[in-house]
Amino acid sequence: MAKDYYKVLGIDRKATAAEIKKAYRKLARKYHPDVNPGNPDAEARFKEIQEAYRVLSDEEKRKQYDTYGFVPDEEGMPAGGAAGRTGWSGPQQDVRVEFHDAGFGGFGDMSEIFEQFFGGAARARRRRPRPQRGQDHELQVEISFEEAVRGTTVSIPLQRQVVCSACGGSGNVGGKVCPACHGAGVVISTERLKVRIPEGVRDGGKVRVAGKGAPGVNGGTPGDLYVRVKVRPHPFFKREGDTIRTTVPITFTEAYLGAEIEVGTIHGPVRTKVPPGTQSGKTFRLRGKGVRNPKTRAYGDHLYTVQIVVPTVISPAGRDVARRVADLYTEDPRAGLPRGL
Numbered sequence: 001m002a003k004d005y006y007k008v009l010g011i012d013r014k015a016t017a018a019e020i021k022k023a024y025r026k027l028a029r030k031y032h033p034d035v036n037p038g039n040p041d042a043e044a045r046f047k048e049i050q051e052a053y054r055v056l057s058d059e060e061k062r063k064q065y066d067t068y069g070f071v072p073d074e075e076g077m078p079a080g081g082a083a084g085r086t087g088w089s090g091p092q093q094d095v096r097v098e099f100h101d102a103g104f105g106g107f108g109d110m111s112e113i114f115e116q117f118f119g120g121a122a123r124a125r126r127r128r129p130r131p132q133r134g135q136d137h138e139l140q141v142e143i144s145f146e147e148a149v150r151g152t153t154v155s156i157p158l159q160r161q162v163v164c165s166a167c168g169g170s171g172n173v174g175g176k177v178c179p180a181c182h183g184a185g186v187v188i189s190t191e192r193l194k195v196r197i198p199e200g201v202r203d204g205g206k207v208r209v210a211g212k213g214a215p216g217v218n219g220g221t222p223g224d225l226y227v228r229v230k231v232r233p234h235p236f237f238k239r240e241g242d243t244i245r246t247t248v249p250i251t252f253t254e255a256y257l258g259a260e261i262e263v264g265t266i267h268g269p270v271r272t273k274v275p276p277g278t279q280s281g282k283t284f285r286l287r288g289k290g291v292r293n294p295k296t297r298a299y300g301d302h303l304y305t306v307q308i309v310v311p312t313v314i315s316p317a318g319r320d321v322a323r324r325v326a327d328l329y330t331e332d333p334r335a336g337l338p339r340g341l
Helices: 005-009 018-033 040-056 057-070 110-126 147-150 252-257 316-326
Strands: 138-142 150-164 185-197 206-209 226-233 238-240 245-250 259-265 268-274 281-288 301-309
Touching: 005 018, 005 040, 018 040, 040 057, 110 238, 138 150, 138 316, 147 150, 147 226, 150 206, 150 226, 185 206, 206 238, 245 252, 245 259, 252 259, 252 301
Parallel strands: 138 226, 245 301
Antiparallel strands: 150 185, 206 226, 238 245, 259 268, 281 301
């Protein structure tokens, strides 16, 4: 065998069709001329990989190759550099085939031999490969908390394989190898893709961009692109699903007597009341002031927890007030708490 196609693709002779395709794609990406411009060695290696895949990916051709060590091309000539094995030097010469088994190696007559050699190529041409959908791709973008809440548009540099427009993905033009894609049927395209991030997207959420994944095979539809969103945290607003949480400081006077205070929300400031006798750590709800759900379009709530702030300035007047406030406690606020394990 002049060329070992299995060795070219780096696979075992018992490799499955899926393993053959996986090995081919990996090598084709590595040695593609667009990835190795001006490298003749890479171009030659790429052509070898293409030749090996054309044979091993076709069930009929692979069977012929495994049996005889070569496969006839479009005109019935042995392909894959097998001329030395068969003695082929031109269309006028006969193909010399060595048979070691009695009865022509299991063939009933010579017509079956020629059918095996030359009929398979015609059958392969008549058979149309099944279209296959392209693979999905995924990448990640990082946006601010505000952009996630309100929605935004991001510009993403995208490099992917697309069907060659010069040959329509066939790999050849006018019976010759396509000069644009070098027979691969695909070329590498770089573009800046604008993706709309919807209002209310969560950290780790995905946005689907249809048709921007890998190109399809044999006329199949392209895969999709999934943009995974990473949201930077906000120093004040904390998000839990569609709910926003904040901590709001209040004075002792506001907590004791009650007051109207301003609470900042993602939609702007809101005036709300703190009832008299409010304890530090008490949580209140502002309905509909949370994040808008991208699916239901309903708004979540805003929960704010008040925290009583003690003055840090110690003065004689302050001491006097503090003593009078202490008289207001009718019981120990720590009564009932455990004193240890």
